Amino acid sequence: GKANDTLVYASDSEPENLSPYHNSLREGVILSRNVWDTLLYRDPKTGQQQPMLATAWTWVDPLTLDLTIRDGVTFHNGDPLTPEDVAFTFNYVLTPEAKIVTKSNVDWMKSTEVTGPHSVRIHLKAPFPAALDYLAGPTPILPAAYFKKVGLDGFSKAPVGTGPYRIVSTASGKGVKMARNDAYWPGSPIGKAKIGKLEFRVIPDGDSRMAELMTGGVDWIWRVPTDQADQLKRDPTLTVLSAETMRVGFLQFDVQGRAQENSPLKDVRVRQAIAYAIDRKAMVDNLVRGGSRVMNALCFIEQFGCTDEGVPVYSYDPAKARALLKEAGYANGIDLDLAAYRERDYAEAVIGYLRAVGIRVRLNYLRFAAFRDAVRGGKVSIAYQTWGSYSIDDVSAFTPVFFGGGDDDVTRDPTVIAELKAGDTSIDPALRKAKYAEALKRIAAQAYALPMFSYPSNYAFTADLSFTAQADEIPRFYAASWK
Amino acid sequence: MTVRPASPPLGTPAPAETVLPETVLPPSRSPAAIALRRGLSHGGFLIGAGLVGLIVLVALAAPLVAPHDPYAQDVSRRLIPPIWHAKGTAEHWLGTDKLGRDYLSRLIYGSQISLLIGVSAALISGVIGTTLGVLAGYYGGRVDAVVSYVVTTRLALPVVLVALAMASLVGGSLKVVVLVLGFLLWDRFAVVTRAATRQVRAQDFVAAAKASGFGAGRILGQEILPNILNALIVVATLEMAHAILLEAALSFLGLGVQPPLPSWGLMIAEGKPYMFFQPWVITIPGIALVVLVLGINLLGDGVRDITAPEGRT
Amino acid sequence: MLGFALRRILVAISVALTVSVASFMLLHLSGDLATAIAGPEATSEQIAAIRVQHGLDQPLVVQFGSWAWHALHFDFGRSFYFPEPVTDLLASRMPVTLTLGIIALAVALLVAIPLGVLAAFYRDTWIDRTALAVSVLGQAMPSFWFGLTLIMIFSVNLRWLPVSGNASWKNFVLPAVALGYYAMPAVMRLTRNGMLEVLSSDYVRTARAKGLAPRKVLIRHGLRNAVIPVIALAAVQFGFMLGGSIVIEAVFSLQGLGQLAWESIARNDFPVVQAIVLVLAMIYIALTLAADLLNALLDPRLRA
Amino acid sequence: MSEPIVQIRNLTLALPRGADRPHAVEDLSLDLMPGKILCVVGESGSGKSMSAYALTGLLPRALRVAGGEIRFEGRDLLRLDERTWRDLRGRRIAMIFQEPMTALNPVMRIGDQIAEMFEAHDLLTPKERRARAVALAGEVGLPNPEQIVRSYPHQLSGGQRQRAMIAMALALEPAVLVADEPTTALDVTTQAQILTLIRDLQTRRNMAVLFITHDFGVVADIADHVAVLQRGRLVESGPAEAVLRRPQAAYTKALLAAVPSLTPPERAPITEAPVALTVTGLAKTYATGGGLFGKPRVVAAVKEVGFDLRRGETLGLVGESGSGKSTTARLAIRLIEPDHGTVRLGSLDFTALGPTALRDERRRIQMIFQDPFASLNPRRTVEQIIAGGPIAHGTPARQARARARELLALVGLPQTAAERYPNAFSGGQRQRIGIARALAMEPDVLVADEAVSALDVSVQAQVLALLEDLKARLGIAMLFITHDLRVAAAICDRIAVMHRGTIVETNRTAALFRAPEHPYTRSLLAAVPGASFTESA
Numbered sequence A: 001g002k003a004n005d006t007l008v009y010a011s012d013s014e015p016e017n018l019s020p021y022h023n024s025l026r027e028g029v030i031l032s033r034n035v036w037d038t039l040l041y042r043d044p045k046t047g048q049q050q051p052m053l054a055t056a057w058t059w060v061d062p063l064t065l066d067l068t069i070r071d072g073v074t075f076h077n078g079d080p081l082t083p084e085d086v087a088f089t090f091n092y093v094l095t096p097e098a099k100i101v102t103k104s105n106v107d108w109m110k111s112t113e114v115t116g117p118h119s120v121r122i123h124l125k126a127p128f129p130a131a132l133d134y135l136a137g138p139t140p141i142l143p144a145a146y147f148k149k150v151g152l153d154g155f156s157k158a159p160v161g162t163g164p165y166r167i168v169s170t171a172s173g174k175g176v177k178m179a180r181n182d183a184y185w186p187g188s189p190i191g192k193a194k195i196g197k198l199e200f201r202v203i204p205d206g207d208s209r210m211a212e213l214m215t216g217g218v219d220w221i222w223r224v225p226t227d228q229a230d231q232l233k234r235d236p237t238l239t240v241l242s243a244e245t246m247r248v249g250f251l252q253f254d255v256q257g258r259a260q261e262n263s264p265l266k267d268v269r270v271r272q273a274i275a276y277a278i279d280r281k282a283m284v285d286n287l288v289r290g291g292s293r294v295m296n297a298l299c300f301i302e303q304f305g306c307t308d309e310g311v312p313v314y315s316y317d318p319a320k321a322r323a324l325l326k327e328a329g330y331a332n333g334i335d336l337d338l339a340a341y342r343e344r345d346y347a348e349a350v351i352g353y354l355r356a357v358g359i360r361v362r363l364n365y366l367r368f369a370a371f372r373d374a375v376r377g378g379k380v381s382i383a384y385q386t387w388g389s390y391s392i393d394d395v396s397a398f399t400p401v402f403f404g405g406g407d408d409d410v411t412r413d414p415t416v417i418a419e420l421k422a423g424d425t426s427i428d429p430a431l432r433k434a435k436y437a438e439a440l441k442r443i444a445a446q447a448y449a450l451p452m453f454s455y456p457s458n459y460a461f462t463a464d465l466s467f468t469a470q471a472d473e474i475p476r477f478y479a480a481s482w483k
Numbered sequence B: 001m002t003v004r005p006a007s008p009p010l011g012t013p014a015p016a017e018t019v020l021p022e023t024v025l026p027p028s029r030s031p032a033a034i035a036l037r038r039g040l041s042h043g044g045f046l047i048g049a050g051l052v053g054l055i056v057l058v059a060l061a062a063p064l065v066a067p068h069d070p071y072a073q074d075v076s077r078r079l080i081p082p083i084w085h086a087k088g089t090a091e092h093w094l095g096t097d098k099l100g101r102d103y104l105s106r107l108i109y110g111s112q113i114s115l116l117i118g119v120s121a122a123l124i125s126g127v128i129g130t131t132l133g134v135l136a137g138y139y140g141g142r143v144d145a146v147v148s149y150v151v152t153t154r155l156a157l158p159v160v161l162v163a164l165a166m167a168s169l170v171g172g173s174l175k176v177v178v179l180v181l182g183f184l185l186w187d188r189f190a191v192v193t194r195a196a197t198r199q200v201r202a203q204d205f206v207a208a209a210k211a212s213g214f215g216a217g218r219i220l221g222q223e224i225l226p227n228i229l230n231a232l233i234v235v236a237t238l239e240m241a242h243a244i245l246l247e248a249a250l251s252f253l254g255l256g257v258q259p260p261l262p263s264w265g266l267m268i269a270e271g272k273p274y275m276f277f278q279p280w281v282i283t284i285p286g287i288a289l290v291v292l293v294l295g296i297n298l299l300g301d302g303v304r305d306i307t308a309p310e311g312r313t
Numbered sequence C: 001m002l003g004f005a006l007r008r009i010l011v012a013i014s015v016a017l018t019v020s021v022a023s024f025m026l027l028h029l030s031g032d033l034a035t036a037i038a039g040p041e042a043t044s045e046q047i048a049a050i051r052v053q054h055g056l057d058q059p060l061v062v063q064f065g066s067w068a069w070h071a072l073h074f075d076f077g078r079s080f081y082f083p084e085p086v087t088d089l090l091a092s093r094m095p096v097t098l099t100l101g102i103i104a105l106a107v108a109l110l111v112a113i114p115l116g117v118l119a120a121f122y123r124d125t126w127i128d129r130t131a132l133a134v135s136v137l138g139q140a141m142p143s144f145w146f147g148l149t150l151i152m153i154f155s156v157n158l159r160w161l162p163v164s165g166n167a168s169w170k171n172f173v174l175p176a177v178a179l180g181y182y183a184m185p186a187v188m189r190l191t192r193n194g195m196l197e198v199l200s201s202d203y204v205r206t207a208r209a210k211g212l213a214p215r216k217v218l219i220r221h222g223l224r225n226a227v228i229p230v231i232a233l234a235a236v237q238f239g240f241m242l243g244g245s246i247v248i249e250a251v252f253s254l255q256g257l258g259q260l261a262w263e264s265i266a267r268n269d270f271p272v273v274q275a276i277v278l279v280l281a282m283i284y285i286a287l288t289l290a291a292d293l294l295n296a297l298l299d300p301r302l303r304a
Numbered sequence D: 001m002s003e004p005i006v007q008i009r010n011l012t013l014a015l016p017r018g019a020d021r022p023h024a025v026e027d028l029s030l031d032l033m034p035g036k037i038l039c040v041v042g043e044s045g046s047g048k049s050m051s052a053y054a055l056t057g058l059l060p061r062a063l064r065v066a067g068g069e070i071r072f073e074g075r076d077l078l079r080l081d082e083r084t085w086r087d088l089r090g091r092r093i094a095m096i097f098q099e100p101m102t103a104l105n106p107v108m109r110i111g112d113q114i115a116e117m118f119e120a121h122d123l124l125t126p127k128e129r130r131a132r133a134v135a136l137a138g139e140v141g142l143p144n145p146e147q148i149v150r151s152y153p154h155q156l157s158g159g160q161r162q163r164a165m166i167a168m169a170l171a172l173e174p175a176v177l178v179a180d181e182p183t184t185a186l187d188v189t190t191q192a193q194i195l196t197l198i199r200d201l202q203t204r205r206n207m208a209v210l211f212i213t214h215d216f217g218v219v220a221d222i223a224d225h226v227a228v229l230q231r232g233r234l235v236e237s238g239p240a241e242a243v244l245r246r247p248q249a250a251y252t253k254a255l256l257a258a259v260p261s262l263t264p265p266e267r268a269p270i271t272e273a274p275v276a277l278t279v280t281g282l283a284k285t286y287a288t289g290g291g292l293f294g295k296p297r298v299v300a301a302v303k304e305v306g307f308d309l310r311r312g313e314t315l316g317l318v319g320e321s322g323s324g325k326s327t328t329a330r331l332a333i334r335l336i337e338p339d340h341g342t343v344r345l346g347s348l349d350f351t352a353l354g355p356t357a358l359r360d361e362r363r364r365i366q367m368i369f370q371d372p373f374a375s376l377n378p379r380r381t382v383e384q385i386i387a388g389g390p391i392a393h394g395t396p397a398r399q400a401r402a403r404a405r406e407l408l409a410l411v412g413l414p415q416t417a418a419e420r421y422p423n424a425f426s427g428g429q430r431q432r433i434g435i436a437r438a439l440a441m442e443p444d445v446l447v448a449d450e451a452v453s454a455l456d457v458s459v460q461a462q463v464l465a466l467l468e469d470l471k472a473r474l475g476i477a478m479l480f481i482t483h484d485l486r487v488a489a490a491i492c493d494r495i496a497v498m499h500r501g502t503i504v505e506t507n508r509t510a511a512l513f514r515a516p517e518h519p520y521t522r523s524l525l526a527a528v529p530g531a532s533f534t535e536s537a
């Protein structure tokens, strides 16, 4: 709290490893942004890259990037930052022995070499336009000497970085305590942290988190369900922020009919009937709320290439749904199963709607891993999927994942696959848009999947705290302050 | 043990030839009749039987007594408070849940699930445990040693954890819950029937039956089982209660029965996010659970008391 | 006595062995571990690699052998999720669960035994009936629901005690009460029944015939004998509480073994689940063994 | 004549509602003289124990004093508060009980339990208490006192336990000793020792003793005065000589008449009848406990036992507790399997039968059990119990049931008994049902294991007469097991004496009583209480 200048934030999961390259959780990303710096900094407002640990960078050619490393930066243990640290970090994480869990973040690099007392050179494997974005995000710089000394196990127990906060203590299952890095290098685009101490507490249970916030046990929580967020708003000691995110939920149908014999889902009329049977608007207005919107095309509407123009819209019409079912020869109703892995009440609401038109659905609520396996294995009739596009603002991060012929494509419509492929590989924006639009139209017309709505995110924190949320869902505590 | 004749006849032995003077036999009742008579004056038993009877009745007549379809949702009428609340409505006596389903109707249908789980888990575990216990108690020796060993091993396994792990691997559902609980909760049956069987077997009437040329089947069926039946009923009620509570706990942890089935444990789990602002969503199913389990326990205690052998205490 | 102890220890060891086989089989026979570990993104090559990496391609007996051999040295392998040996993970979580279990047991015994004694002594009075009601209610209350109710009352409304975590002793009060109340009825009933039996026994009559003060009769002749079965029960209950703390830890977000188990189940972190099952079973076996030996110490008749 | 030390006047003890009679004891008046033993006799349930408890202030909660007074040392005991009672108990009035095993705290050392006597009354230092405990142990004849005070009750024999109880009771040199059937649970030889001990200590310390028993033999051996109770009322009291020799009340007379005599009637030897049962070289060793890994405890219960039995003959098997009588009986009917040896029924080798044949042939040898409560299945009606065996052997149910009713009549029970459950019968009646059940099988041999030991003398006499009569009429051979030599004398044609698993002597009953050959037989006979009394009666 403000009184002891300690911001306690709570979240549900505990990163398996505090080393930023060795976990894939949001909680890990948050720690990473507060404890480590990256070579570049991406301004969340403008989207522009700014100098951070690197003061300057030049492309020698599309496969070679030269960077100048800042002088006068020290790690939390007092070691000065040198180009060796940069080279070590990148070269180390590329080795298979490093066993990092987020390979895609670094494996565009081939190697990194020290080219002078203040410079390094990164060699790429292939041209990679997004390289600077990655250097400004998931590629923090580790202290070479310290890391070599203590090894990964030691490092994960007592991590050291250059960031605005340093880690004071960690305890398995409890969380992480951090203190402001008072020696933080001047001139950083993110500036010195304003709050003296930061504490991350793992509280797996959402209601406990809320109770803790209400009783002052923690100062900041997120992922508050909208119902509770509404209630918390009434509490004058709390501030609640709600915002839409890029996550979109959708029903993915077993079009190939693998999950059950003579699957009714092979019939487009049945899939359409399902689409008509669900009152997505009512769900958004009454259940989901918090700025969410109904989606009609299978992507997040703000993404590049995502459009619902010309895409058939299935508005709530249970009579029509029943008529379609009858037409398809299922006047007596059908039995299906639905698998889901989060927001159980949304899935339940869907089941409730389907039940009203005579589609009896059995819910199979699974952990994500099991859910994914079941869907890919063709054991699920209706999968309640959600997708957050890795926060990437381009439809290529969404639709092709589920319709581009990959593991998660259970439809395997060659036409759609071809159209998406064309969109993904083209460099012409207009052509891309056109191809994606065709694919999205076909998906909707065939009702291969039913897009539901975008998901909101709710933050709640003590009213003493001044905190701004970003669209990328990475809370930046170093920028927060007490009112 | 000393014996108290009803009316001590006097000294000189009666000539055996003549039938003894017609001794006035005290009023006789069958053991069942005695238990019933005792039951009717046993407060706990009556309360327990009343509660359980009521819930069984409600469960059987669910389609008749439930005011609404327990699955019918209306997301525009979510979280209506119960009728005693200022904002309650007579349409939904106990209000509605997060999807606008009638809470009373869900509660009523939920009783079916709790009873189903309690009864079937107790049946499965009862069959397993009683078989093991009776065999161990009757044959003793090596059979007994093996059974005791199996029971000890089973007791060493943490039930909740094992049930969770199994449910998670197979995927939770009503069937899985029943099977997992049925196959985990037999230990007390085994322990109790073993002890009871040993006790009965040591009695001379079993020896008499054996000496009369009864086979093992007849002895188990006619001499042993009827005499351990009351112990069995008591354990069955305990295990029913236990299974119902465990189902609730598993469902609460998300690995029990699956929605939209209105299991009471699931209702508590689903109501949990609302507990601070709409506390009734967890208090109502919670109280229902307590009442049912309490009723079953009282019934079990009552059965034990009223079937206890007569004797001075 | 020595022979008795040796015999019990021998039984305990073989039960432990059986339990370890059971806990191993439980997980290995109920699904393809490699797929589960590999996670959603994995290709079939990766799954195959994982199968080899974790030795899952070996025959089950070999797998068990190597697991058991390591387990014997308190090495349960590495967690699939955390970059730590399972042993370290357990060691860091165990204290929370043990603390909770011990406090809960203390709560249960401190309430149950006096209550049981009182109920027996004042048999068929309102004291007896109150004690009975308290215990019947305890048996009927789902512990998670009771825990939630406690949070609602004492944390959120009254704000006396914290909601979650294990920062100080205060954090353990509510969970220990919730867990202890779950264990209390059995202990209370056993104490009451044992006490009733002992109080009506011939040797208590003898003690009274000596002119011994009632308090001494109650404690020296009554409680000492009545408490013998309670010790065994307490050990058993403690084992059950450790196993059952999974629910309470979930309710109170206590980062103990139970919570770890639950999360590991969700994360398919099988070495951890397996180790926890085994460790809990071992604790249970050790406790019952200790209780048996203690009983033998208290009851000379058992030292045969 | 001195003053009575205790005067019980018009004592009435009320039973709780629903009991079989309103008062446990009604209008009872007794005097206890210093230095004298007053024996209270009566059948089970007559209120003997309750009077004793009233005298020690240990009445069960359910009972209430409804009137009268007990004067002791100038006070009315019934009006004392608990604190004063405590002071009195143990110090002035001490008590010993029937079951020495359960009356001692199983988890406390003998010495500590004796020393507790001093502690209860704040006497002596702990060290002195221990020393006194050892001395007392020696005084009551416990062997090796130094060592025995450190043992636990279960490590002592029954007689030793009772001695320890007595040591405890005598510790504070009480004026009054109340003994509730202190020898009932003991063997005759041990009983004789304990009776002598009590007698000795009583005279040495000039104590008044209230001695409760149901055994007139014991009364004859020990009593100075006798009081006879019937259903809570005093029917007769007076000096022992007078009551035993010249009983006034009809009830006393009947009771005395029912006591079997120690002089057996001459019975004609049975030599003609065919042999029904031949037992040769029978042996059984029990191994108990041990579990999965333990070493079992081994007891050689029966070693090399052999005898034969003719139709119409009764062979008595007598001996102390644990001598192997019951084991022999169970071996004979093959409830347990012998280690070796054979049992022949006529010419049939019973021990060699396979399971199926055995089930068929079992009907030829039947058993009557000791405990009339445990030997009848409480969940079945009398008719089902009696007819069950024949039905299992293929007799049509209707016929078996008709036969069951005939048998009821034969053993002297009304027809209405058939529909009832065993809980509706008294001990003696139950024993009759047990006999009917055995007879329903139409056996050649009847084995009665302590069939009358649990019954009061009057009932005992009836059952004995019934058995005798049935045997004669049906020509059954009977193996009659008892530890009571009086009973054996009354019913047996021949007697085999068992000692530590072997038969040490077999002879015609009269001959055996007249001229016992084996020293063990002699010691048994010598220990029978009240020998003088019945011999001259």
Ligand SMILES: Nc1ncnc2c1ncn2[C@@H]1O[C@H](COP(=O)(O)OP(=O)(O)OP(=O)(O)O)[C@@H](O)[C@H]1O
Pocket (backbone or CB within 6 Å): B002, B003, B312, B313, D015, D016, D019, D020, D024, D042, D043, D044, D045, D046, D047, D048, D049, D050, D051, D060, D061, D062, D063, D214
């Ligand atoms: N605790 C009790 N509650 C109720 N009734 C009792 C209790 N104890 C004894 N009685 C009744 O009091 C009467 C007298 O019992 P008491 O024990 O004095 O008989 P007894 O002559 O000692 O018999 P026994 O030879 O069997 O010891 C009996 O009818 C018995 O049923």
Ligand SMILES: Nc1ncnc2c1ncn2[C@@H]1O[C@H](COP(=O)(O)OP(=O)(O)OP(=O)(O)O)[C@@H](O)[C@H]1O
Pocket (backbone or CB within 6 Å): D286, D287, D288, D299, D300, D301, D319, D320, D321, D322, D323, D324, D325, D326, D327, D328, D483
């Ligand atoms: N089932 C058994 N298991 C182990 N030992 C036994 C068993 N039954 C009897 N014994 C032992 O065998 C010996 C003989 O016992 P048995 O019952 O035959 O004696 P008994 O002469 O009938 O004695 P009582 O007069 O006390 O009935 C005893 O030492 C007894 O402890």
Ligand SMILES: [Mg+2]
Pocket (backbone or CB within 6 Å): D048, D049, D050, D180
């Ligand atoms: Mg008595």
Ligand SMILES: [Mg+2]
Pocket (backbone or CB within 6 Å): D325, D326, D327, D450
């Ligand atoms: Mg015997």
